Amino acid sequence: MHPSEPESVIDAGVIAGLKELGGDEDPGLYLEVIELFLDDAAQQIVNLREAMARGDTRQLERIAHTLKSSSANVGALRFSKLCFEIEQLGRCSDLAHAGSLVERAAVQYDQVKAALEAEKR
């Protein structure tokens, strides 16, 4: 279930599961969750960069931890994996390597956003 390097930006199986989850009772759930993720993640990318600038590794670890699970929920598995790595680096206070990963995550976020926007249409 957790391939070492996820192929696509968004996992189709997770998206299908989300659509199914709302079912007939709550058909808007899927869109609502995507919207929640995109809004929150945008803010969290900003927070990640700020934490980097401050050298606040604890904060870095915590934000990455949250992003890791929320992105996995919408199928952004590659993004999620990046967040997991940032979390680990934050935990062992490795700011040198974390910086480049945060920027990769920001780029990845834009791809995820584009893919999810496409899903919404």
Added chain:
Amino acid sequence: MNENRLDELKLTGQLPSPTGVGLAILELTRGEDYAMGDITRVIQSDPALTGRILKIANSAGFAGSQPVTTVGQAAMRLGVRSVRNVALGFTLVSGNRSGTCPGFDYERYWADSLAIAVMAQGLAELLHSVPPADAFTCGLLSGVGTLALASIHPDRYAQMLERGRRPGADTLMILEHETFDLDHCELAAAMLRDWRLPESFAFAVATIERREGCIDAPDEASRRMALIVRAARHLAHVCLEGLDEVHASERLAELMNELELGRDDLERLRQSSREQWIEWGRTLQIPVDVKVQPHEIVAEAARHMAVPTDTTVRATAERKGLRILAVDDDPVSLRLLEHHLTRDGHQVMRAANGRQALILALESNPQMVVTDWMMPEVDGLELCKSLRRSNEGRGMYILLLTGREDENRVVEAFDAGADEYVVKPFNPKILLARVRAGQRMIELREQVEKDRQIRDRQVAEMAVLNRKLEAAAMTDVLTKLPNRRFAMRTLESEVSAALTSSSPLSVVMIDIDHFKSVNDTHGHDMGDLVLRETANVLRNAVRKGDFVCRLGGEEFLVICAKASLAQAAMTAERLRAAVEEHVIGFGYDKHVTVSLGVASLACGARNVDELIKFADRRVYDAKAGGRNRVCSTDPPPNLAKSA
């Protein structure tokens, strides 16, 4: 418990109670734990009882299983407690088949009890909500309060029943309260408790006459038993005994709806209980009188019934959702968590972080908190600790969502006060199953709390009942004056107090003149009237602090504490005049008079008996001297000389 007070009634020696084997069982099972072997041995010593126990164990509820042939097997099948209870019930039947209350039909009483018993058993078999043998026992003893009242006060109860038969009379319960200041339902409950029968039995018999439901039941077992026995009573009266009950069909429909039983159930119940009733009647040698089945009532009831057909498989009571507070700083996870919980029937509140959660939890008092662990500022662990420190949060069920990497820290979570944890990302099915497991804990805890509150209230009610029982044991039923037991107790303590403190103490013995002829000429009703009227006159005419008691028959005693012979003699004269002046009308006006004898400790009486004996002698003198007069004890010789 009210054993001590019930003891007062037991002292009369008239209270129905288990005898022989029943008594042995009662003695054996006084404590909480008793061995199965002991019970079965005692029961086996009585072949008739053994047969009846086997019959219960082999009854319809266990159709298809191997027949039970020994008391030991019966105890295995029914449980040793049920066997004990049912054995106790049977020995009560055999020991109380007849009695002295003229208006009380003992055979019909037991036939009725038996009808309720088989009906209750049948209902229990249909509903699977209480053990059928227990339902049988509880039904069998459901009316034991009336038997008890008839046994303690045979004449009064007969008169009361007579009054109750008149058109427009009050209900039995009201009449009992008027006459005895307690009713058969509360008395029955007290007796069942005294015999160490389950609390559910006591609750069921205490509420059997109620029209309304059993919302105040102390626990689920009591509620179920009460529902069954109450319904069984009505069903037995209407379907087996053909009694003319008020609103029979509507009531029948109401009860069946309450039990969620259908028309087919009712029909089956009617058939099987009819056979059972006849069979048990034969076994116990109680003549049962099966009345023509009132089809129209049952058919009418069927029309009112909500559940149209057989409902053999009964759905368990609909599960009610919990009030849950969901906490996660990740909005996506929080939304999904909310979705899963809501879809499983719960009512969900949301908090986006630990601080918000704490405020919301204390404000809206959820039953369960499902929280993420890793959160900024106040994390899940901190939230647990804070909640456990607060009064409101102490009882909340807390389920912690932990990351895979936190799993080796779960011990910390439990130490912080978490009840359960689920690893993220979670499988929704497992999360919901854990929530349901938590719900069972919560409901159990809430039930315990509710039980405690009801028990507190029961203790208070029991205290009131105790006082009533105590008062009943010390009060003369007819005149409402204190009775002989009270008089003798009071006199004992007054005499010893007076002897210690050398203060005076006198008594006035009073006897109604020509009372026997009133009874003979005008009947006992008039006799009772004269006794009541005279009692009222005496009550109103004595000094404050004097006790007027009815010793029995037409004899009264006034205890004049701290009164000298001369003072008591004046009281006696006042009482004599008051009775003479009071005209009692029955058919024609009649002047009742009394003869009074006064005696004092100062006259040389050394104890209660002598004091009473002196007063009795002076009553005799007053009668001999022409009645309607007061005679005082001769002063002792030394006093006579100086006078």
